[in-house]
Amino acid sequence: MVASKKRQLKETLLAYLFLLPSLIVLGIFVFWPVGFSFVLSFFKWDFRNMKTPYFNGLANYKQIFEFNYPPKYSFFEGFVYSLGYVALTLLIVITIYSFITFLRKGNKLLFLNLFAIVFYFSIFSFLNSITSLIIAVILWALLIFNFYEKGQMKYFKSHIWINMALILVIYVLIETGMAGDKSFFAFFIDAKDKNLFFKALSNTFYYVFLSVPITLILSLGVAVLLNSNIRFKIFFRTAYFIPFVTSVVAVSLVWKWIFNDEFGLLNYILSWFNVAPIRWLKDEKWTIPTIAIVSIWKQLGYNSIIFLAGLQNIDKFYYEAAEVDGANSWHKFSKITWPLLSPTTFFLLIVSIIGAFKVFAQIYVLYDGLPGPYNNSGLTMVYYVFDLFYRQQRMGIASAAAYLLFAIILIFTAIQFKVGSKVVEYVS
Known part of the structure; x- marks a missing residue:
């Protein structure tokens, strides 16, 4: 011993x-x-x-977090109203499932939910922040009661991704249709032009939500094609992977020429389809999409190779068994390929979101060291930290901003791990 x-x-x-x-x-x-x-x-x-x-x-x-001049609406009021909108959104989704349960075996809570929704809509214009908070608490109590209703969660959890998309769509509809100026997002939109941190944060979120899903979807499509029986597979794998190993500065310089509104290749190709020239590098609304295009093109090859490795690790036995049962291509993809690719997708999602939050070089090169053409339209979190540290030489505030970015990334990663532990399928 x-x-x-x-x-x-x-x-x-x-x-x-x-x-x-x-x-x-x-x-x-x-x-x-x-x-x-x-x-x-x-x-x-x-x-x-x-x-x-x-x-x-x-x-x-x-x-x-200080504002250059006071925002129109308070953070507390917007936050409280947003709690009410979130509760109302989830109540609507739960009511949909209550209706399904009602058609099958009856559900007495369906009418209670409908009454709560109608009641909230009818008194919405008369609410203040305190009454909104009270009603939000009541709606949350209804939700919790519904979640524990027998058979209610079964339908909700069985299609979790569809439900998340449904919640997002309904919430956006409520925000745009009802909220007006009474929401956290209204406060955020009002505040981002009065505080550079909120501006950088909103631009970064816009970039993340625009670039990451598109990159993953395109990468999965390319990986599926490369995994099929096509000619010149080695050539295509190399061609897709080369942008990833190329310097981001070199890539951005090439795309800077492609985006030129007068002599650029992209506008020349669009002219074939009678599309008017787009001022990619001079129009504020195209700043984040322009940066996203460059990042998607550069990251596509890496994600495709990782997806391809995941596809090749799936045992052919599953597909052969599915063919015996008469499954078509869509059934094999949705029931075999996609579930067994969940660990690979989970890894790429985490890596992609962390990388997207750190975007900087593309902005610096495309816009000659400026955060966009004007109005700080390309100001992201890393550029915000860079400007504080390098140009303004305010090292203390720059360090504080960097740790706020670290906290945001940490929260997103923790949420992904929490959700991933329930939906990712590992096959030994």
Whole structure:
């Protein structure tokens, strides 16, 4: 027993000795800067206090959220109203499933839900923030009661992705149809033009939600094609993967020429279809889509190769069994390929979202070091941190902004792991 413990201790020490060079490099270039920047976020350290930084607590974090001039609506009021809209949205979705249950075996809560919806819509114009909060609590109580109703959750959980899409669509309809200025999003839209942090945050979210789903969908399609019996598969795999290993600066410079509104290749191709020239790099509304196009083109090859590896790990036995049962191509994809690709999709989703939140180089190159053509239309979180640190030399506030970005990414990753643990199917 003693000899076994000594051998185990020796092997452990030997392993750490092999890891020591890597740990030293990581400590100098990763762990130390991360820890130092966290401490720095609580100090007043800028151009004026370069030699004598002093501790100022949470002042840097508070300063980030300060407005240039007051917003039209308060954060609290918008947040409370949004709680009511979220509760109403989920109540509508649950009511739909209550109706399905009612048609099958009857559900007395259907009429209670319908009454709550009609009641909320009828008194909406008379609500203030306090009454909205009270009604939101009542709606949440109805939801919790419904969630525990026998047989109710079975229909909801069996089509979780369809339900999430349904919730999103209904919420957007409520926001655009009812909310007006009484919502958190209305507050956010009003605030983003009065605070650069909110502007950077909104642009970053817009970029993430635009680029990540499109990249994953296109990558999956390319991977399925490359996994089929087509000619020149090696050539196509190489062609799709080359942009990923190419420098992002070189890629952005090429696309800067392609996006030229007068002589660019993209507008020339669009002219074949009688599409008027688009001012890709000069129009504010095209700033984030332009950056997304470059990122999608660059990331497509990597995601396709990962998806292709996942496809090739699926045992052919499943497809042969499905063919015996008479399954068509769509059945095989929806019932075999997509579920068994969930671990690969889960990995790519996490990596893609983290990478998308860190977008910077494309903006810097496409717009010659500026955050978009005008009105900070290309200002993202990383560019915001870069501008604070490098140009304004406000190192303390820049460190605080970097940790806010870290917190946002951490929250998104935690949510994905929580959801992924329930929907991802691992096959041993």
